[in-house]
Amino acid sequence: MTDDNYQDPNPTRERFSFSISETDGAARTGEIEMKRGSIRTPAFMPVGTAGTVKGMLPENVEELGADIILGNTYHLMLRPTAERVYALGGLHKFMNWQKPILTDSGGFQVMSLSDLRKMSEEGVEFKSHIDGSKHMMSPERSMEIQRLLGSDIIMAFDECTPYPATYDQAKDSMELSMRWAQRSRDGFDEGKDHASIAALFGIVQGSVYEDLRETSIKALSEIGFDGYAVGGLAVGEGQEMMFKVLDFTMPKMPTEAPRYLMGVGKPDDIVGAVERGIDMFDCVMPTRSGRTGQAFTWGGAINMKNARHKEDPRPIEEKCGCPACTKYSRAYIHHLIRAGEMLGSILLTWHNLAFYQDLMTGLREAIGQKRLKEHAEQFRADYARGDIDPL
Amino acid sequence: MTDDNYQDPNPTRERFSFSISETDGAARTGEIEMKRGSIRTPAFMPVGTAGTVKGMLPENVEELGADIILGNTYHLMLRPTAERVYALGGLHKFMNWQKPILTDSGGFQVMSLSDLRKMSEEGVEFKSHIDGSKHMMSPERSMEIQRLLGSDIIMAFDECTPYPATYDQAKDSMELSMRWAQRSRDGFDEGKDHASIAALFGIVQGSVYEDLRETSIKALSEIGFDGYAVGGLAVGEGQEMMFKVLDFTMPKMPTEAPRYLMGVGKPDDIVGAVERGIDMFDCVMPTRSGRTGQAFTWGGAINMKNARHKEDPRPIEEKCGCPACTKYSRAYIHHLIRAGEMLGSILLTWHNLAFYQDLMTGLREAIGQKRLKEHAEQFRADYARGDIDPL
Ligand SMILES: [Zn+2]
Ligand SMILES: [Zn+2]
Numbered sequence: 001m002t003d004d005n006y007q008d009p010n011p012t013r014e015r016f017s018f019s020i021s022e023t024d025g026a027a028r029t030g031e032i033e034m035k036r037g038s039i040r041t042p043a044f045m046p047v048g049t050a051g052t053v054k055g056m057l058p059e060n061v062e063e064l065g066a067d068i069i070l071g072n073t074y075h076l077m078l079r080p081t082a083e084r085v086y087a088l089g090g091l092h093k094f095m096n097w098q099k100p101i102l103t104d105s106g107g108f109q110v111m112s113l114s115d116l117r118k119m120s121e122e123g124v125e126f127k128s129h130i131d132g133s134k135h136m137m138s139p140e141r142s143m144e145i146q147r148l149l150g151s152d153i154i155m156a157f158d159e160c161t162p163y164p165a166t167y168d169q170a171k172d173s174m175e176l177s178m179r180w181a182q183r184s185r186d187g188f189d190e191g192k193d194h195a196s197i198a199a200l201f202g203i204v205q206g207s208v209y210e211d212l213r214e215t216s217i218k219a220l221s222e223i224g225f226d227g228y229a230v231g232g233l234a235v236g237e238g239q240e241m242m243f244k245v246l247d248f249t250m251p252k253m254p255t256e257a258p259r260y261l262m263g264v265g266k267p268d269d270i271v272g273a274v275e276r277g278i279d280m281f282d283c284v285m286p287t288r289s290g291r292t293g294q295a296f297t298w299g300g301a302i303n304m305k306n307a308r309h310k311e312d313p314r315p316i317e318e319k320c321g322c323p324a325c326t327k328y329s330r331a332y333i334h335h336l337i338r339a340g341e342m343l344g345s346i347l348l349t350w351h352n353l354a355f356y357q358d359l360m361t362g363l364r365e366a367i368g369q370k371r372l373k374e375h376a377e378q379f380r381a382d383y384a385r386g387d388i389d390p391l
Numbered sequence: 392m393t394d395d396n397y398q399d400p401n402p403t404r405e406r407f408s409f410s411i412s413e414t415d416g417a418a419r420t421g422e423i424e425m426k427r428g429s430i431r432t433p434a435f436m437p438v439g440t441a442g443t444v445k446g447m448l449p450e451n452v453e454e455l456g457a458d459i460i461l462g463n464t465y466h467l468m469l470r471p472t473a474e475r476v477y478a479l480g481g482l483h484k485f486m487n488w489q490k491p492i493l494t495d496s497g498g499f500q501v502m503s504l505s506d507l508r509k510m511s512e513e514g515v516e517f518k519s520h521i522d523g524s525k526h527m528m529s530p531e532r533s534m535e536i537q538r539l540l541g542s543d544i545i546m547a548f549d550e551c552t553p554y555p556a557t558y559d560q561a562k563d564s565m566e567l568s569m570r571w572a573q574r575s576r577d578g579f580d581e582g583k584d585h586a587s588i589a590a591l592f593g594i595v596q597g598s599v600y601e602d603l604r605e606t607s608i609k610a611l612s613e614i615g616f617d618g619y620a621v622g623g624l625a626v627g628e629g630q631e632m633m634f635k636v637l638d639f640t641m642p643k644m645p646t647e648a649p650r651y652l653m654g655v656g657k658p659d660d661i662v663g664a665v666e667r668g669i670d671m672f673d674c675v676m677p678t679r680s681g682r683t684g685q686a687f688t689w690g691g692a693i694n695m696k697n698a699r700h701k702e703d704p705r706p707i708e709e710k711c712g713c714p715a716c717t718k719y720s721r722a723y724i725h726h727l728i729r730a731g732e733m734l735g736s737i738l739l740t741w742h743n744l745a746f747y748q749d750l751m752t753g754l755r756e757a758i759g760q761k762r763l764k765e766h767a768e769q770f771r772a773d774y775a776r777g778d779i780d781p782l
Contacts, residue, residue: 051726055733057714080701080726088704088722096718310471313479323448327487331479335442335471342446342733 005090005150006193009035016199016226018258018279022368026250026277029367032227032258034152035197036092037099039067041258041279042367044270044360045102046353047287050075051085051095054287055342055349058097064322064350065357067099068153070282073106073145074113077135078128082148090150102153102282104262105142105184105203108160121176123157139180143187147194153227156184158203161232170207177205177231178219185223199226201260204249207232208241213249221254228253229260230278234269243272250277267296267359268383271376274363286356290349293337296356299385304348308390309334318388322354323347396481396541397584400426407590407617409649409670413759417641417668420758423618423649425543426588427483428490430458432649433665433758435751436493436673437744441466442476442486445678446733446740449488455713455741456748458490459544461673464497464536465504468526469519473539481541493544493673495653496533496575496594499551512567514548530571534578538585544618547575549594552623561598568596568622569610576614590617592651595640598623599632604640612645619644620651621669630660637667644668658687658750659774662767665754677747681740684728687747690776695739699781700725709779713745714738 013035020030032039046053046061048069053061061069071091076082088094091101107124111117114126114135123138142157158177161170181202188200202225206212220228230249233242242264253259260280261273270281286296293305297317302309304316315325316333324333324347336344366375404426411421423430437444437452439460444452452460462482467473479485482492498515502508505517505526514529533548549568552561572593579591593616597603611619621640624633633655644650651671652664661672677687684696688708693700695707706716707724715724715738727735757766 050730050732051723052732052734055737057734057737075730079730080722084702084722087702088720094720094723094726096723311475311478329479329485331471331475332442332485332487335485339441339466339470341441341443342736343443343448345733346446346448346737 003193005086006197008197015197018256022370024367024370024372025275027274027367027372028277028279029364034100034199036152037067039100040364042274042360042363043067043280044356045070045280045282047282047284048095050079051091054291055346056353058095060350061353062099064354065361066353069097069101071101071103071149071151072109073103073142074109076149077106077145078130082145086148092150100152103146103149103151103155105155105157106137106145107142107157110137111160139183140187143184143191147191152198154188154198154200155229156181156200156202158205158231160235161205161207163207163232163235163237165207167209170209170212174205174212174216177203178216181220182223201225201227201229203229203231205232208237208245210248213245214252217252225257227258227260229262231262233261234263234265239269239272242269243276246273246276253277268380270359271363271379275372275376286352287349290352291345293348295348296352297387298382299387300383302387304330304333304337312391316351317355320351320354320358322351324351394584396477397588399588406588409647413761415758415761415763416666418665418758418763419668419670420755425491425590427543428458430491431755432670433751433754434458434671435661435747436461436671438673438675438678439486441470442482445682446737447744449486451741452744453490455745456752457744460488460492462492462494462540462542463500464494464533465500467540468497468536469521473536477539483541491543494537494540494542494546496546496548497528497536498533498548501528502551530574531578534575534582538582542589544590544592545579546620547572547591547593549596549622551626552596552598554598554623554626554628556598558600561600561603565596565603565607568594569607572611573614592616592618592620594620594622596623599628599636601639604636605643608643616648618649618651620653622653624652625654625656630663633660634663634667637664641668659771661750662754662770666763666767677743678740681743682736684739686739687743688778689773690778691774693778695721695724695728703782707742708746711742711745711749713742715742
């Protein structure tokens with residue numbers, strides 16, 4: 001008997017397939033087909049940390065063009081717990097989001113947020129940052145949690161190698177992650193019902209060392225995954241180094257599977273990574289910066305707290321069709337942010353997510369028309385230009 | 392030449408009229424017609440303190456059935472300032488709400504929120520609680536500010552007599568408010584363009600003293616206002632005393648004009664006040680309590696933080712059609728509130744505003760069908776019943 005939570009959401013659709021409709025240099029555009037919907041690539045996944053994209057109703061996230069969102073295993077396992085989400089019918093039902101969900105493995109946040117960590121070959125022992133409760137995280141447990149959540153794309157449990165790392169540190173860490181990748185694969189496959197409707201991605205490690213990245217890619221390819229993420233980037237190495245690592249890593253990646261750059265990034269990071277062949281992104285930037293008063297425009301990011309906006313009747317971004325831009329002035333949003341009003345965070349989050357989806361739409365179209373180079377150069381020129389002149 | 396901000400929003404509609412379609416005992420139901428729309432009475436006005444109903448998009452407030460919202464003169468005069476709102480086209484345009492807006496006079500919040508107040512016959516000198524800046528508030532200035540905001544229903548500037556007050560204190564305070572009422576009338580009328588599309592309400596004072604309330608009503612009626620508010624209640628006297636004051640005050644009020652009970656209240660306060668002949672209400676309760684985890688149900692108010700909800704798949708209120716109740720479980724909303732997620736405040740605010748509008752719809756229908764007594768008794772019996780049993 002199939003568990004209700006893992007009933008096939010759509011028997012007429014494939015479990016997982018990736019088709020590339022066009023390439024332009026190293027860049028590709030296409031579509032991932034999954035049971036709960038298609039994901040147009042290159043794709044940006046809004047982050048729904050604790051079962052909510054902060055400040056947004058899920059239907060509005062969907063309307064902006066998001067085909068998939070990300071959930072954080074670490075946060076959800078601690079509160080409300082994966083077991084409770086499972087008992088309530090899974091994360092899709094819990095948070096009222098019916099399209100695909102990708103969950104991270106929890107490893108990154110166990111290392112960055114929890115207290116009193118103890119690493120071993122087995123996994124990581126840690127204490128919750130919320131209530132101090134003790135937990136053990138391992139490849140097997142991470143697969144179990146992501147399965148309880150009912151995630152569509154499960155990430156292998158790995159160690160995100162800190163930056164900087166010596167060659168030996170990076171090698172040891174990558175090799176541990178590769179052993180964990182095999183255990184993740186086995187753990188995922190054991191949950192047969194769930195495995196028949198979901199996908200598993202491996203994560204390439206190796207820090208800034210070309211041969212380690214190559215070794216990692218080979219190890220993962222031998223195990224076999226539905227998609228491959230580039231891990232251990234956007235951890236303080238800077239854009240130049242990140243692009244350098246992508247420059248030597250991407251040509252070695254399997255071409256037929258989606259490639260996911262975790263935790264990236266600023267709009268110009270995304271454009272550069274798409275040019276280098278990345279298909280998927282996630283980042284808290286549009287949501288988090290929305291809550292702190294930052295808005296993205298085609299002329300660069302602007303701070304809505306700045307007094308220059310206080311009497312400006314114009315929208316944040318003339319070219320944007322989001323509610324913040326079509327219904328409200330910069331002056332109003334400036335007022336809301338200054339007054340600490342929730343609606344300020346809501347409207348800026350909305351706008352920033354719209355901006356990121358518009359950015360991805362533009363990139364997909366440019367690749368489809370084989371004019372990515374000009375498109376990217378125009379984007380960078382505009383983005384360096386700065387905000388519109390005061391009235 | 393008419394000021395652009397005061398152009399007639401709808402020449403085919405009357406400036407202000409109130410028609411009572413049915414009465415039931417002291418209660419009445421009907422409609423206020425104004426330039427920017429009709430207000431079905433008894434009406435509940437959501438509070439949009441600083442140019443936003445906290446956590447809500449205005450279109451969603453409207454969808455719930457709100458025909459009018461309230462703005463706070465004190466907050467808006469300090470930030471973003473009435474002059475800036477005026478320069479940006481008025482409060483309706485600023486906050487994207489095209490239906491009527493009622494603004495309070497600022498008097499109540501000058502006394503409760505500001506620093507270093509100095510009262511005189513002229514008005515009140517005070518310092519802003521935000522930045523310490525000095526301001527003078529008077530009937531004339533209050534009328535000017537409410538006009539700059541472009542408010543549809545302007546409240547006379549009065550002193551909200553504190554509770555408790557001795558007879559002599561209440562008499563002096565009420566008499567001052569009556570002199571200020573005349574100055575408010577004169578100040579309002581001087582803004583001719585605005586006065587031709589807006590309405591002015593007077594405020595009855597007199598604390599708990601029947602003859603003072605009567606004197607106040609006579610004074611206001613002689614000046615002449617579009618509507619009459621009962622002030623100086625819901626300031627700590629308790630429901631029993633409030634109803635007692637309404638019991639002797641309401642029969643003396645003009646019957647042909649709307650009657651507004653300021654700052655009230657809990658659902659059972661509203662039901663009791665409607666039974667006594669009140670037509671309009673405002674209160675921060677549905678919005679404020681939404682942000683602190685409280686939800687209104689027909690079985691009484693419940694605290695969504697309570698652990699009893701943590702695994703409950705049922706909606707907050709089975710009979711509610713709001714997004715919080717139709718799309719989410721109590722368990723999910725409990726989780727959001729516990730995790731401090733903005734969406735928890737948003738959904739609870741949404742639900743509570745829906746509940747208040749449903750409450751008013753039920754009262755209007757019951758009066759229309761002359762069955763208010765049974766309706767109110769059923770409401771009170773249900774409301775005392777308590778929450779649904781745990782599963
Ligand atoms: Zn926008
Ligand atoms: Zn509801």
